[in-house]
Amino acid sequence: MTASRAWRVRPRLRPRELGLLIVVAATLFCGWVSLASTEAGELALGEPVVLLVYLGLLALLHFSFVLAGRRMDEVLLPAVGLLGGLSLLLMARLPQGLVVQSFAGRELGLGPLQLLWLSVALVLLGTLAIVVRSDGWLRYYKYSWAAAGVALLLMVFVLGEETNGARLSVSLGPLTGQPSELLKIILVVFLAGYLADNRPLLARTSTNLGPIALPPVPYLLPMVAMWGIALSIVIVQRDLGAALLFFSVFLSLLYIATQRVSFVILGVLLFLAGGAVLYNLFDHVQDRVDIWLDPFADAQDTGFQLVRALYAFGRGGILGTGLGAGLPSVGNNLAIPLLHTDFAFASLAEELGLLGGLAILALYLVIAQRGLRIAASAADDFRGLLAAGLTLVIVIQAAIIIGGNAKLVPLTGITLPFVSYGGSSLIANAIIVGLLLALSDQGVEPPPPRRASRRERASDRARQIGGRIEEALS
Amino acid sequence: MDGFTLTLWVLRLAFLALIYLFLFFLARALWRDLRASAASAVRSLGRLVVLVSPEGQPPEGASIPLDAVNTLGRDVNNSIVVEDQFASSEHAVLTFRGRAWYVEDRGSTNGTWLNGEAVGSAAPLGFGDEIQVGQVRFRLDRPLTESA
Numbered sequence: 001m002t003a004s005r006a007w008r009v010r011p012r013l014r015p016r017e018l019g020l021l022i023v024v025a026a027t028l029f030c031g032w033v034s035l036a037s038t039e040a041g042e043l044a045l046g047e048p049v050v051l052l053v054y055l056g057l058l059a060l061l062h063f064s065f066v067l068a069g070r071r072m073d074e075v076l077l078p079a080v081g082l083l084g085g086l087s088l089l090l091m092a093r094l095p096q097g098l099v100v101q102s103f104a105g106r107e108l109g110l111g112p113l114q115l116l117w118l119s120v121a122l123v124l125l126g127t128l129a130i131v132v133r134s135d136g137w138l139r140y141y142k143y144s145w146a147a148a149g150v151a152l153l154l155m156v157f158v159l160g161e162e163t164n165g166a167r168l169s170v171s172l173g174p175l176t177g178q179p180s181e182l183l184k185i186i187l188v189v190f191l192a193g194y195l196a197d198n199r200p201l202l203a204r205t206s207t208n209l210g211p212i213a214l215p216p217v218p219y220l221l222p223m224v225a226m227w228g229i230a231l232s233i234v235i236v237q238r239d240l241g242a243a244l245l246f247f248s249v250f251l252s253l254l255y256i257a258t259q260r261v262s263f264v265i266l267g268v269l270l271f272l273a274g275g276a277v278l279y280n281l282f283d284h285v286q287d288r289v290d291i292w293l294d295p296f297a298d299a300q301d302t303g304f305q306l307v308r309a310l311y312a313f314g315r316g317g318i319l320g321t322g323l324g325a326g327l328p329s330v331g332n333n334l335a336i337p338l339l340h341t342d343f344a345f346a347s348l349a350e351e352l353g354l355l356g357g358l359a360i361l362a363l364y365l366v367i368a369q370r371g372l373r374i375a376a377s378a379a380d381d382f383r384g385l386l387a388a389g390l391t392l393v394i395v396i397q398a399a400i401i402i403g404g405n406a407k408l409v410p411l412t413g414i415t416l417p418f419v420s421y422g423g424s425s426l427i428a429n430a431i432i433v434g435l436l437l438a439l440s441d442q443g444v445e446p447p448p449p450r451r452a453s454r455r456e457r458a459s460d461r462a463r464q465i466g467g468r469i470e471e472a473l474s
Numbered sequence: 475m476d477g478f479t480l481t482l483w484v485l486r487l488a489f490l491a492l493i494y495l496f497l498f499f500l501a502r503a504l505w506r507d508l509r510a511s512a513a514s515a516v517r518s519l520g521r522l523v524v525l526v527s528p529e530g531q532p533p534e535g536a537s538i539p540l541d542a543v544n545t546l547g548r549d550v551n552n553s554i555v556v557e558d559q560f561a562s563s564e565h566a567v568l569t570f571r572g573r574a575w576y577v578e579d580r581g582s583t584n585g586t587w588l589n590g591e592a593v594g595s596a597a598p599l600g601f602g603d604e605i606q607v608g609q610v611r612f613r614l615d616r617p618l619t620e621s622a
Contacts, residue, residue, distance in 0.1 A: 016503055023499060027492035034485040042478060075503055082496060199600050200589065259573060322486040352490065359493045366500050373507070379616070380602050459590055467560065467609075 012069040014062065020078035021062055025055050028085040031323055035093055038324035046092075050115050054088055057119055061126045068130040073374065073440040079366045080125075080433055083418035084118050084426075086360070090348060091421055093324050094340055099421065110340065110421065117423040121430035128434025135439075139382055142193030149186035152179045153229070157236050180233075180242045181415075181428035184397075187246055188253070188389035194222060195257035196381040202258050226250045227267075231274050238284050241400060241414030247271055248396050253389050257381070292410035308336040309346040309405050313357075320353025340421040342413050346405045360419075361402070367433075368395045374440040387439045390432045519570045519617060520601065522554065526611040531557035537615070544568040546607050547580070560584045561608030566593070568605070568614075575599050575614060584608060 028051060036046030058081045065072060088111070096109030108116065138145070156179050161169045169178055195202070226247065233243040251267040254260075278285045287302060295303035295310070315321060326347065336343045349357035371391025378384035394417045401420075404411035415425040522538045532538065538554055545552040547565035556565065562582035569576050576596040579586040586593040587606035599605070605612045 020496065020499055020503070023492065023496045027489065027496055030485060030492055031489045034482065034489050037478075037482055037485065043481065075500060078496070079500065082493070196602075200598065200603055319487070319490065322482065323489065352493075355490050356493065359490075359497060362497050366497075366504065369504055377511075381600060459587070463560075463584075463609075 010069045011067050012071065014066055014074050017062055017065070017074035017077055020075065021058055021081060024058070024078050024082045024085065027082065028055065028089070031085075031089050035089055035323040038322060039093065050088065050092060050111060051085075054085060054115060054118060057122050061122060064126055064130060070130070070441045072129060072437045073370055076367065076370050076433055076437060076440075077125075079363050079370075080418055083360070083363055084122070086348060087344070087419040087421075088114060088118065089323060090344060090419070091340065098340060114421055117421075117426045120423070121426040124427060125430040125434040125437070128431060129437035132435065132438035133441075135383060135386070138189050138386065139193060142190050145186050145193075146190040149183050149190065152183055152186070153233075155179065157232075160237065178422070178424040180237070180239060181424040184242070184245060184249070184393050185390070185428060185431055188249065188386065188393060191250060191253050192382055192385035192389055195253060196385055199257050199381060202254075227270050227274065230271075231278070234278055234285065235282065239413070240285065240288060240410070241397075241404075241412030244400055244412055245393070245397050245414065248400075249389060249392050252392050252396070253385060256388050257385060288410045288412070292407060295407065305337050305343070306407060306411060309343055310407060312336060312343075312346045312350040313406065316350040316353045316357075318354045320349075320351050320356055323351050326350040338413070341415055342401065342411075342420070343405055344416045344419045344421075345402050348419070349405075364395055364398045364417075367391065370440075371395075371436055374436055378439065383439055387436060390436055394429060394432060520575065521615050521617060522568070522605075522612045523615050524610065525604065525613055526609065527558070528609050529558050531555065532610070539617070540568065540570070542570045545580075547582075556607050556610050558608035558610050561610065565607050566605070569596075577605055582607075 032048065032051045033043075033045065036044045039046065058077070061077060065077070091114040092111040094110055096111060098110045099113060100107055100109060101113060156170055159170050230243040230247040230250075233239050233246070247267070251264055254267070255264050275285075279289060280286075290297070291303050291306055295306040297303060299307045312326070315327065320326075327350070336346060339347050345357070345360065348360060352359070368391055371387060371394070375384045375387035375391065378387055397414055398417055400409065400412060401414050401416050403409040415422055417429045418426065519542060520540045522540055522544075524532050524534050524536045524538070527534045532554065541553065544554055545564070545567050546554045546556050546561075547563050548556060548558070548561045549563040552564070560583075562580075562584070564580045565582040566586040567578050567580055569578070576598055577586060577588055577593055578596040579593045588597050588599055589604055590606075599614060601614055601616045603614050605614065
């Protein structure tokens with residue numbers, strides 16, 4: 001957008017979003033009172049400032065969207081807002097000393113810290129949704145983004161510090177972050193660009209391997225490279241969750257772009273083969289699978305986490321124990337180790353019961369539906385693939401960790417989007433939703449016309465010369 | 475059961491009920507949205523935008539809605555008539571087969587080109603791809619839908 005063009009501000013009311021946000025506010029307020037009363041033993045409000053700040057931020061976002069006047073999706077913000085609010089309710093009731101960081105001389109406990117990260121994330125979400133008007137900065141620099149992603153990955157390999165048995169965190173000065181959270185966005189940007197450009201070539205079959213039709217061999221290389229990256233993440237970083245997430249998102253996007261089931265089958269076979277080899281070579285992979293198959297075999301040690309999570313689901317029953325009345329903490333110890341990050345779903349399911357757990361699943365389904373709708377009505381392949389990929393990152397991540405909590409799939413340590421404690425995760429997911437909102441605007445700049453390839457231009461010229469010769473001869 | 479415990483349970487159940495009320499509103503919003511977009515959906519499967527047309531038939535910039543089978547060529551019986559000296563009378567056919575578009579050359583003199591490569595038997599193509607028939611260049615685009 002050129003600087004000379006005036007920024008047209010024509011407010012556009014968003015009644016649906018406003019209505020939904022009011023219900024979210026009422027819900028969270030009710031939950032807050034229920035939590036504070038349970039903790040105090042009498043009707044109480046606790047410290048409503050935390051909740052009010054959060055609700056105020058949601059309202060601020062809504063009104064800035066109204067002022068920005070874009071035709072954006074009106075359902076995503078309330079859905080994400082409720083998930084973030086549930087996270088705030090959970091973090092406020094856990095032992096506050098679990099995570100302590102000091103900012104400007106003030107020590108902040110778990111609840112206020114999560115509020116701080118949620119605020120940063122929401123502001124980022126709103127800024128992206130309002131400011132991003134063109135996708136050129138993502139579309140044209142896909143290889144630069146890929147290079148940045150690989151650099152990030154190498155940085156983790158070299159500088160990474162171990163947290164909970166996985167090399168995830170990187171400290172830069174006072175800041176500590178988990179780059180794999182950003183990596184997943186970069187991966188989607190690169191894949192969307194690559195697949196949108198090479199889609200017709202990938203969909204063409206030239207090699208046949210028995211019943212499986214393969215694309216031309218050079219175009220298979222990125223697929224093999226992705227597989228290698230996923231495996232190296234497992235080996236070097238010991239981060240099974242990220243590897244699983246990256247590979248699932250990659251296969252889904254490949255399927256969306258080419259509509260070929262054979263690629264998915266091939267990818268799953270590759271994954272199974274890699275998984276089998278890793279299972280036999282590496283202890284931490286073997287441990288995870290063994291715990292999943294029978295957590296009670298070593299219930300006091302390796303299986304402890306999962307056994308406790310299963311007990312939590314059981315204690316919750318259908319209606320739950322009520323906020324604040326569950327057993328996530330015994331004294332100052334967590335009943336489930338890592339409850340605030342990996343097992344957020346188990347503890348919410350304990351306090352809100354089967355009904356609450358199903359409601360959380362439904363919220364992720366709503367995000368999936370909105371995101372895929374945005375993808376389906378996108379103006380061109382790049383935007384469609386980008387929107388679909390970003391949506392899938394959130395939904396697949398939620399599915400992997402919820403499945404892990406419930407002993408449906410082997411447990412892998414990744415966060416539950418918008419609910420788990422953690423700055424990197426919240427910010428990465430906020431970037432995703434911000435981009436989705438920006439992509440959902442029907443009035444954005446139309447995608448640029450396809451640039452003719454060099455070969456195409458050459459053949460054009462050749463044909464024109466041929467035409468002239470033909471004319472001269474006839 | 476004393477009054478406080480009762481109040482607490484009412485609060486807890488109200489919290490769950492409100493979450494489900496929210497989900498109900500969400501579901502209603504999504505349902506209305508889907509209905510609205512289904513009502514405004516255009517029957518066309520895609521459209522062909524004319525990028526370059528030196529002889530003006532079809533006119534440059536035109537957007538032609540497509541059916542499941544579209545024939546291109548100089549003959550007047552084609553569904554898309556291409557008046558171009560380098561186009562054959564029965565030049566190419568563009569078909570939608572279930573879930574993907576295919577373009578096929580019908581033995582034309584100068585060939586049909588997809589993104590700069592000659593098309594032999596049916597070649598798959600997607601939205602955004604360019605087809606050349608004679609000197610006329612088309613781009614396959616998504617069907618227009620009303621924004622919901």
